[in-house]
Amino acid sequence: MNTYQAQIYVTLRPSVLDPAGTAVQSGLAHMGYDNVEQIRIGKYIELKLTATDEAAAKAQLDQVCDRLLANPVIENYRFDLTEIFRYGRSSMNLASLCFLAPTAIAMPQWSCAICSISRRA
Amino acid sequence: MVVRDLLNQPTRMIWHEDSDLDDLDVIILPGGFSYGDYLRCGAIARFSPALQATIAHAQQGKLVLGICNGFQVLTESGLLPGALMRNRDLHFVCDRVSLRVDRTDLPWTQNYQSGQVITLPIAHGEGCYYADADTLKQLEDNRQIVFRYCTQSGEISESANPNGSLQNIAGICNAQGNVLGMMPHPERATDSTLGCTDGLQLFESVLAQMLAIA
Numbered sequence: 001m002n003t004y005q006a007q008i009y010v011t012l013r014p015s016v017l018d019p020a021g022t023a024v025q026s027g028l029a030h031m032g033y034d035n036v037e038q039i040r041i042g043k044y045i046e047l048k049l050t051a052t053d054e055a056a057a058k059a060q061l062d063q064v065c066d067r068l069l070a071n072p073v074i075e076n077y078r079f080d081l082t083e084i085f086r087y088g089r090s091s092m093n094l095a096s097l098c099f100l101a102p103t104a105i106a107m108p109q110w111s112c113a114i115c116s117i118s119r120r121a
Numbered sequence: 122m123v124v125r126d127l128l129n130q131p132t133r134m135i136w137h138e139d140s141d142l143d144d145l146d147v148i149i150l151p152g153g154f155s156y157g158d159y160l161r162c163g164a165i166a167r168f169s170p171a172l173q174a175t176i177a178h179a180q181q182g183k184l185v186l187g188i189c190n191g192f193q194v195l196t197e198s199g200l201l202p203g204a205l206m207r208n209r210d211l212h213f214v215c216d217r218v219s220l221r222v223d224r225t226d227l228p229w230t231q232n233y234q235s236g237q238v239i240t241l242p243i244a245h246g247e248g249c250y251y252a253d254a255d256t257l258k259q260l261e262d263n264r265q266i267v268f269r270y271c272t273q274s275g276e277i278s279e280s281a282n283p284n285g286s287l288q289n290i291a292g293i294c295n296a297q298g299n300v301l302g303m304m305p306h307p308e309r310a311t312d313s314t315l316g317c318t319d320g321l322q323l324f325e326s327v328l329a330q331m332l333a334i335a
Contacts, residue, residue, distance in 0.1 A: 023211055
């Protein structure tokens with residue numbers, strides 16, 4: 001099983017009014033930032049999950065978003081998915097091995113949980 | 122309280138883990154907050170065992186009433202279309218409002234007159250009803266809009282709309298009419314000591330319906 005880090009963005013559908021966004025926009029205008037427009041406030045959700053491969057992880061995330069994290073009546077969602085690379089059986093996160101750059105660069109896809117750098121295939 | 126003490130009907134509370142609701146004729150989802158209303162109002166309550174059993178109950182054609190947070194749970198669960206969002210002005214609104222009863226051929230409203238203007242309390246921060254244009258058209262075509270916010274004379278206007286709900290929608294039913302969701306609180310207008318009794322007829326309507334069946 002692989003471990004993935006997901007970053008999920010839930011946003012209001014364009015047809016839905018966002019009174020909170022409008023209020024924040026008028027706040028910014030009062031501060032003098034009157035060149036700011038179309039503020040839309042959404043939600044950002046992070047989670048980790050394990051799955052056999054990226055396709056399975058994406059399929060499950062779609063389900064989770066459709067069923068609970070977003071309400072399809074009023075919201076859209078999108079997500080970024082990154083595999084968290086674990087070194088062999090020791091389950092050591094690549095974070096601790098960041099200085100082994102040549103090894104890391106040879107891997108098709110990895111991320112470092114500490115310095116938050118990543119490489120995607 | 123209303124059904125037990127004013128209508129003297131056998132009533133029991135349902136624990137969120139209860140999944141056996143076969144003995145019930147009518148399920149009422151009250152207002153308040155559920156599971157902290159995290160994520161969205163009613164979003165997590167939807168997956169509780171009691172709600173799964175309530176969905177099964179509704180699918181058998183039995184009666185389900187959702188008031189305020191209960192209405193939000195019903196839309197989240199898909200028993201009613203649309204969604205309830207933050208009020209237009211972002212404020213929690215606690216007030217008494219006029220409502221027009223647009224449909225009186227339902228078990229819920231048969232004791233009202235069609236077009237009757239009643240007064241009920243509201244108390245919510247997320248009561249702005251939203252649905253896409255197709256869904257709104259379906260609601261209108263199927264006469265699923267049961268209560269609308271209106272002026273005291275029954276006029277549907279933006280000034281009488283406390284939360285920005287589309288079409289001034291305060292309460293809707295499903296296509297079959299056995300599931301009703303509404304933001305106003307009929308249970309808080311059932312005794313003259315509460316200042317208003319316009320909500321009592323809703324519960325009396327249901328009782329009359331159940332007696333007629335039995």
